[in-house]
Amino acid sequence: MSFSSLVSDIAYRNSEKDELRSQVSRARSYASTAATSVSLTGDIKSQLHGGYSHPLARSWQAERQLTKSMLIYPLFISDQPDEETLIPSLPNQHRRGLNRVVPYLTPLVEKGLKSVILFGVPIAPGAKDALGTNADDPKGPVIKAIRLLRRSFPDLFIVADVCLCEYTSHGHCGILRDDGSLNNQLSVERISDVAMAYAEAGAHCVAPSDMNDGRVRAIKLKLIEAGIAHQVVLMSYSAKFSGCLYGPFRDAAGSCPSFGDRRCYQLPPGGRGLARRAIHRDIAEGADIIMVKPASQYLDIISDAKEIGKDMPVAAYQVSGEYAMIHAAAKAGVFDLKAMAEEATQGILRAGATIVVSYFTPEFLDWLDN
Numbered sequence: 298m299s300f301s302s303l304v305s306d307i308a309y310r311n312s313e314k315d316e317l318r319s320q321v322s323r324a325r326s327y328a329s330t331a332a333t334s335v336s337l338t339g340d341i342k343s344q345l346h347g348g349y350s351h352p353l354a355r356s357w358q359a360e361r362q363l364t365k366s367m368l369i370y371p372l373f374i375s376d377q378p379d380e381e382t383l384i385p386s387l388p389n390q391h392r393r394g395l396n397r398v399v400p401y402l403t404p405l406v407e408k409g410l411k412s413v414i415l416f417g418v419p420i421a422p423g424a425k426d427a428l429g430t431n432a433d434d435p436k437g438p439v440i441k442a443i444r445l446l447r448r449s450f451p452d453l454f455i456v457a458d459v460c461l462c463e464y465t466s467h468g469h470c471g472i473l474r475d476d477g478s479l480n481n482q483l484s485v486e487r488i489s490d491v492a493m494a495y496a497e498a499g500a501h502c503v504a505p506s507d508m509n510d511g512r513v514r515a516i517k518l519k520l521i522e523a524g525i526a527h528q529v530v531l532m533s534y535s536a537k538f539s540g541c542l543y544g545p546f547r548d549a550a551g552s553c554p555s556f557g558d559r560r561c562y563q564l565p566p567g568g569r570g571l572a573r574r575a576i577h578r579d580i581a582e583g584a585d586i587i588m589v590k591p592a593s594q595y596l597d598i599i600s601d602a603k604e605i606g607k608d609m610p611v612a613a614y615q616v617s618g619e620y621a622m623i624h625a626a627a628k629a630g631v632f633d634l635k636a637m638a639e640e641a642t643q644g645i646l647r648a649g650a651t652i653v654v655s656y657f658t659p660e661f662l663d664w665l666d667n
């Protein structure tokens with residue numbers, strides 16, 4: 298370095314120091330005069346950034362982190378053995394026949410898929426009737442799928458959704474009276490028989506989603522009577538809200554009611570108190586897991602469920618409409634799909650869920666590896 302350039306370098310550094318000094322003194326005088334000043338030396342409680350500057354430290358701020366064991370993946374099982382149909386309103390999700398399910402699941406199980414929830418989709422003409430007879434047909438898609446999956450994937454945890462709406466000609470979740478309303482007593486009798494058939498076929502878990510009053514108790518009593526209550530988990534859709542987020546599912550399962558709606562048996566979206574009562578009731582009736590559904594629009598209910606059922610697992614179902622909405626917005630450029638799926642899931646876990654039923658499960662098996 299030449300002498301002259303050394304001199305100008307020192308001069309530059311001196312002027313830099315002067316500038317810094319005057320900045321510090323300006324800051325000090327600001328701090329001493331500002332009415333709401335933060336003491337630069339004293340207030341340690343205001344210093345939060347240090348706790349989450351590193352990505353690992355950021356992850357430590359979460360009470361609960363998503364793991365593969367928390368995820369349950371919904372599957373639509375068709376009664377057409379070779380069917381593999383994309384569901385237009387439910388991006389990347391298919392209805393699959395029995396011959397297609399094992400090849401599809403094999404790589405997912407290798408990536409760490411731990412659990413699936415099965416929905417039957419009877420398509421054959423005449424498959425539906427007023428009593429939902431095909432729901433527990435031993436040759437029906439769900440019972441056959443339970444046996445097949447138990448054989449093919451010994452470690453996979455099989456949940457069977459229990460409802461009649463996929464099997465009834467009217468598309469409602471139970472047996473109807475002449476006036477079109479649900480006959481609760483007959484419905485509970487029938488639903489609990491269907492749950493027993495799935496449990497006896499080998500389902501590790503039965504999950505009644507019909508919302509008839511008293512079905513949890515009826516199922517638990519039948520499981521006890523049959524001597525299998527000790528090996529079957531009873532997961533109740535305790536707080537299941539009516540609303541407009543189930544549309545893509547009803548396309549997928551062909552379970553749209555042919556008249557009316559489900560408002561008399563699914564909870565009104567504003568009904569937080571009702572949801573709390575339903576959760577208390579289902580725990581008292583013998584539920585092993587309580588579920589809240591939908592998830593992201595009902596985070597307060599998930600939090601209530603965790604408080605009421607503080608000693609039990611709480612599941613949240615991120616339903617078809619939530620999934621489709623995230624896909625649509627990502628496609629429109631609103632946000633990145635993965636980032637939003639992760640943020641939504643974080644919200645669901647933060648609210649208190651310990652289990653998440655999600656159509657994003659296959660993606661998460663990859664994302665969680667990175």
Ligand SMILES: NCc1[nH]cc(CCC(=O)O)c1CC(=O)O
Pocket residue numbers: 458460462470506507542543544545546547552559615616617618
């Ligand atoms: N009892 C039917 C059932 N079981 C699970 C879902 C919804 C799942 C989803 O939207 O992803 C529904 C739809 C409904 O109640 O109309």
Ligand SMILES: [Zn+2]
Pocket residue numbers: 458459460461462506507
């Ligand atoms: Zn159902």
Ligand SMILES: [Zn+2]
Pocket residue numbers: 460461462463469470506507
């Ligand atoms: Zn139903």
